[in-house]
Amino acid sequence: MKAIMQDRYGSPDTLALGDVDRPVAADDEVLVRVHAAAVNALDWHFMRGDPYVARLGMGFGGPRQKVRGRDFAGTVAAVGKDVRDLRPGDEVFGDADGAFAEYVRVPADQVERKPANLTFEQAAAIPMAGRTALAGLRDAGRAGPGQRVLVNGASGGVGTFAVQIGKVLGAEVTAVCSTRNIDLVRSLGAAEVIDYTRADFTRGGQRYDVVFDLVGNHPLAALRRVLTATGTVVLSGGGVSRGGSLFGPMGLIIRAQVAAKFVRGQRIHVLQTPPAKGLLTALTELAEAGEVTPVLDRTYKLAEVPDAIRYVETEHARAKVVVTVP
Ligand SMILES: NC(=O)c1ccc[n+]([C@@H]2O[C@H](COP(=O)([O-])OP(=O)(O)OC[C@H]3O[C@@H](n4cnc5c(N)ncnc54)[C@H](OP(=O)(O)O)[C@@H]3O)[C@@H](O)[C@H]2O)c1
Structure with missing residues (x-):
């Protein structure tokens, strides 16, 4: 599959669109076909290995997790054998390492069903x-x-x-x-x-x-x-x-x-990065009620992720920047 990959920490120039094996969902995971992914400040921190102390977890010599990106929305492509409440074709959103890619694997209990009234781009902007x-x-x-x-x-x-x-x-x-x-x-x-x-x-x-x-x-x-x-x-x-x-x-x-x-x-x-599921459920309800609607700024293609991160790094983006994965 196509993915945005990185071997060494640095500027957006260290990111490249490449081919990598499609991930396989573990027993309690789902494999999601990504339709949209959102860019966060976290993405450029991970890309730069910044702050340095975070490299203790991310990898010293370079990022252990080669595919960048976290927030996604897409369609379930496959489910692990222990997954009961999701099936291929379900529309979901959430966050997991490696979202700037055609497919991402994620624990089934960490994804939420996409609000029916939102596009994949809007849903990806939420997590x-x-x-x-x-x-x-x-x-x-x-x-x-x-x-x-x-x-x-x-x-x-x-x-x-x-x-x-x-x-x-x-x-x-x-x-x-x-x-x-x-x-x-x-x-x-x-x-x-x-x-x-x-x-x-x-x-x-x-x-x-x-x-x-x-x-x-x-x-x-x-x-x-x-x-x-x-x-x-x-x-x-x-x-x-x-x-x-x-x-x-x-x-x-x-x-x-x-x-x-x-x-x-x-x-x-x-504020520490808050855990996913309960908050995502509450946000889904707010979105479905029309009380919270994600606001989108620019949209980029998967190959343009370096430009998308360059833009977010200016810290002058307006609302959310989203990547579409056709
Ligand atoms: N603790 C956590 O768990 C957590 C999670 C997510 C994010 N964060 C942090 O929260 C911060 C915000 O994240 P974000 O995604 O909202 O960032 P962002 O989208 O990059 O924020 C950009 C916005 O900040 C505005 N801005 C820049 N300078 C400003 C100023 N002096 N006064 C008021 N507004 C200003 C910009 O408006 P103008 O273009 O008009 O200046 C722009 O609209 C980031 O630093 C991120 O690292 C923390």
């Missing part, structure tokens, strides 16, 4: 970004009705889900984005918008119950300044690793955990 937004606001932030929630980085992959989810939770969402994205975040349900090219939200007088930071361009003290006395700041880890970093978000996690011990009233939460 990493949607889960992060839901875990960040609902679980870590405990955002609820009547609360004021600020999303910094509201026009990005995670942010466009977070604005919609904040509204679903009944919160009043303030979106921080640049001028060109104001209409987008308003259309997703933001009650207030702060244009970061004109104003610094950490200098304003408004206080928020939850600050969800997806950019990492403000120190923790500045984020806490705009929190209520009992508010929660949720840090995504974004912006702390810009290539060549040794520990990446781990430094932030340790600093935030130490700070959290001395803080009274307010909560500081560093």
Whole structure:
């Protein structure tokens, strides 16, 4: 099968479309024919082997897992002998290593049925970004009705889900984005918008119950300044690793955990990559109810994955970038 492969860490130039054996589903797995895959910040971190400490898991000399990509949507092509509730032809989505390929294998209990009202491209956009937004606001932030929630980085992959989810939770969402994205975040349900090219939200007088930071361009003290006395700041880890970093978000996690011990009233939460299944089920229900709709920016072909990652690496993509696999 065709796949985007990589032998050594580095820039998008180290990625190449090549031929590799089609994976075989284990007893508890399904083999999925990929129709669409989404690009996440995680993909360029894996591609670059960044931060270095992550290479302990990914492989020192080069990536052990040669095929890049994680988020996918597609059709079940084969099922392992222990799989009961899925069969060939079912339309599913989820995440697994090696999604920038014609086929990917994944544990059956990690995939979710594709919402019938979404395209494969829209469904592929959900797993990493949607889960992060839901875990960040609902679980870590405990955002609820009547609360004021600020999303910094509201026009990005995670942010466009977070604005919609904040509204679903009944919160009043303030979106921080640049001028060109104001209409987008308003259309997703933001009650207030702060244009970061004109104003610094950490200098304003408004206080928020939850600050969800997806950019990492403000120190923790500045984020806490705009929190209520009992508010929660949720840090995504974004912006702390810009290539060549040794520990990446781990430094932030340790600093935030130490700070959290001395803080009274307010909560500081560093989001770790959330587990798949329960959150995916909840996102499927929200999508089917029409309450959350993935927003797509550019679409690339499988052979163009290096360009797609180059674009996402600019950190100025608008919503989700998707790869189609015909
Ligand atoms: N902890 C976790 O489990 C987890 C999971 C997923 C993602 N993350 C992290 O969360 C972060 C966000 O992910 P993502 O997928 O949403 O990234 P993304 O799609 O690359 O975000 C790009 C967006 O950020 C906006 N932006 C750039 N600079 C900004 C600024 N100074 N103020 C406000 N907005 C700004 C851009 O808008 P403009 O073009 O208008 O500037 C663009 O729309 C990433 O750093 C990622 O590593 C963490």
